[in-house]
Amino acid sequence: MVQKQQVYQSHGVTITSLHRNVEVKEFETAQLSCIYQVERDNNARLEWKKIVGNHVSFVYFNGLLMEKYKGRVEMSGSSIRLRDVTREDMATYRCEVAAAGDEVDFAEIDIKLSVLVPPAVPTCKVPSSAMSGSRVVLTCKESDGSPPSDYTWFKDNKRLLERPAKDLAYINTSYTVNQKTGVLTFNPVKKTNSGSYHCEAKNKAGGPKECSAQYMQINDLDVGAIVITVIIIASVLSLCGFGMYYAHRKGYLGNSRPSKGKGTNHTTVPPVKEDFKHTKSFII
Template sequence: MAPLVAFLLSLNLLELIHGASGVTIISSDKDVEVNEFDKATLPCEYVLERGTQARLEWKRIAGEHISFVYFGEQIVEKYRERATMLGHSIELQRVTRADTATYRCEVTAKQDVKIFAEISFKLVVLVPPATPTCKVPSSAMSGSTVELVCKESEGSPPSVYTWYKDNVVLMDVSAKASTANNVSYTLNRSAGTLRFNPVRKSNSGTYYCEAHNKVGRSERCSLKFMQIKSRSAKSNAATRTNTPPAGEDFKHTKSFVI
C-alpha cells in the first residue's frame, strides 16, 4: 500500500504545482464601447507555460453565426482593409453599427499542460437614435383599448422612449399602479408603447414621442392629435333588439271579413 500512497501523494503535488499552469490570457474581458466610425481595440495578451509557439484565432459571434476575423496567421479577407494586428490584439478601423457583436480570442498551445484559453469581448458601436415614427390614431371611442407606438431602428444601444401629451411628459405607470391610482394608461419605455385601457375622453390631446440612449436624444416625432369620442345613448340603443314589454297582449291592427 505504501507505493500506492506515495503515487497518489505525488499526483496531488503535481496538481498543486501545475493547477494554474498552461496557456493563460492576462487581458481584461471588459466590454468595449466606441462611437461609430472610430477605431476599436480588442486586447488579447497571453503567457505560455512552455515554448513560444501557439495558435491564435479571432472569431466574430453574432447570434448563432460564427465567422473568422483572424485565422491561419492572417486577417481574413473581409477585414484586411480595416483591421490590424497589434501583437495578439486586434484593432478595427472605422467601425459601424454592423460591427456590434461578440469577439472571441482563442489561444491553443499544445506543449502546455492546459493547452487552450479564450476570452470574449462584447463590442458595442454607439449610435445616436434617429427621429422616431409615432403611430397615433386620429380618433377612438371611449371605453375601448388604444395603443400608441413610438419606434426607431438606428440607435445603438437600443433606444428607450418618452411620450408627451400636450407638451407634458407622461411618467412611467405600471399596470398595477394604474389600477390603484385610477390612471388609464401603461407605458413601456423599452418597447415605446403607450397603452390606454380603457381610453377616456380626457385622453384627447396632442401626442409625440422622443427616443434616447446613452449617446444622445432624437428629435421628436411629428405631433399627432387624438380625439376620443363618447359613446352616445342613441348609438347604444341602436345596438339593442327591441322587444315588446313583458305581459303585453298582441293586438291585431286589421280585421278580416270572410
C-alpha cells in the same frame, strides 16, 4: 502531528484581457485586448475568431489577417484594433492561443463588441379620434438605434409616467406606457384624454429624437341621440309596413293570382269552317 496539504499547480498558456465588454460609437475605433503568456513554447499559435450566433469566421489565422479585414484591422501585439466600426461588426470576438510545448497547451477568451448607434426619428401612430370607454393604442417605434431605444410619451408636452398610479396627479388615469416597446394604451379612454401627443426615442448613444405631435379627440357616447335615432327608424319602418298593408287591401299592388270575375279577358278561337259538298246520295 498535523500534516500540511500540498497544492499542485499546473503551468501553461494563460490569457487575460483589459476589457471583456467593449462599447464604441459607430465609425470609431475598437481596441480588442488579448494578452497571453506561455510557459516555455515560444512558437505559440494565435487566432482571432468572430462569432455571431452559431456562425464562426476567422479574423486572424495562420499569422495573417483575412482579406475582408485588411486595411481596417491591424494587429497590436496579440490584440487587434478595428477601425470605422459599424453595426455589422457587433459580435463576440474570441482570442485563442495554442502552445503545444506547455503543460496546459490551449487557452481562449471572449470579448463582446457593442457598437453604439443613436436612434432615428421614431414613427408614431396616434388615432385622430375615438369614443370614450373604448380601448385605444398609440405606438412609437424606430429601428436604427443600438442598443434598442427607450421611449417616452408626452401629452400636451407633459411627460406621461410609466406607472401613473404612483403619482397623485395621475391617480384617476387608466393608461399604461411601455418604455421598451413604445406602446401607450388607454383602457378605457376618457374624454379628458383628448390632447396633443408625441413620443421621444433615446439610447446611450444619443437622442432624444421625437416624432411630430398629433391631436387625438375623444368623444362621449351620446345615448340620447342613439335612442332618438332608434325610435325614428322604428317609426319609419312601422309606417312603411302600414302603407304596404293598406295598399295591398285596396288592390293597388295587384293580385298574385288571376281572377275569374269581371275584367277577365277571354280569347275566343273561331270554329273551323268545313264545307262538305254532297254531289251524290248513297242509298243502301
